[in-house]
Amino acid sequence: MAKKQRLDKVLAHLGYGSRKEINRLCKGGLVTVDGEVIKSSSTHVDTExxxxxxxxxxINYREFVYLMMNKPDGVISATEDSRHQTVVDLIDAEYRSFDVFPVGRLDIDTEGFLLLTNDGKLAHRLLSPKKHVPKTYYAHVEGKVTETDIEAFKRGVTLDDGYETKPGELTILKSDTVSEIKLTIYEGKFHQVKRMFEAVDKKVVYLKRISMGNLKLDENLELGEYRELTEAELEILVNS
Incomplete structure (x- = not known):
């Protein structure tokens, strides 16, 4: 049986205005359902x-939206902030009307894959420590990253507050005075990647998340750009 919802709630969700404004649209005869003019904005409708x-x-109604963003440096992973631009500030009003929020956080100076959605259940599942959803990062690190670091990360390292991380998978792309690496972790502690390298006396100077779960960042997305996930991508994320 199809779930019915109030017409004003549906249209407000899609950015057609406040409930008061939508009520005026209805009274003006501008809203139809299956060809019938609906004068009452409180009417329940079958959105499917x-x-x-x-x-x-x-209208093209859907309950949830899922956006992949290539987060830029200098923008915070939040819905609102009095001092800094947020990732939600970067998206169009049509998506803001869904009350989307970032799933997890990337530091203000960290770039890359960020999921924004209004699907609280999926967000909770992706962030749950019990699920061990992998997150992979690309980074520039001051100092030569070595096989010793790979082994240390494989065992788990002790952070500055005494927390012992779960094993991480470190891959060296280039070992030099500034090394290039990929790192996959299965948890999301505060500043975790940076603190893991600090634990082996090195410093991250550039950080970008390149995947979450089994879904990779779309390389065609410029910094600050975003797009909706395809159905196939959503399936990949759900099954991560």
């Missing part, structure tokens, strides 16, 4: 099977 139009525009 009915054709709902505002003026000549047919």
């Amino acid at each position: 099977n009915s054709i709902i139009k505002v003026g000549d525009e047919e």
